[in-house]
Amino acid sequence: MVIKVTKLKSQDCDFVVNAELIETIEETPDTVITLTSGKKLIVEESMDEIVRKVMDYRRALYRNMR
Template sequence: MIRLTRLSGSEFALNSDLIERVDATPDTVVTLVDGKKYVVTESLDAIIELVRRHRGEVLALSSYLDVEPWPPRGPSKLGSVSELARPES
């Protein structure tokens, strides 16, 4: 999420993945993929920098997560159908 400021001065957080485009006409207008528009005080360049910084933080923080890789590595825990169909001796 990035923090933006409406012309009224109130701040809000916006999911930057939903931004379709940003226009500077002369006010900065952020258009989302669903067509909703926000007029903000930040400049076009400032919004681009905020999005870049946010995405960089997401990538940097992902290296600290302790999660198992996908697909899992190592021997499979699943058997084949032919193994299940064989009678045991």
């Protein structure tokens, strides 16, 4: 249920985000993830990278359900 991301300007500070709680992802130019709670996270990864991680997570989840 989680994807791994890196806190902006802290390449050693990885953390995980529950992919089900992501409401929006914006590039402003920094990548900002807004959660359903309204909390905003600024991360190193691009919007495309995050979308790919979420898609990979969901594919793996559904593959295991078969």
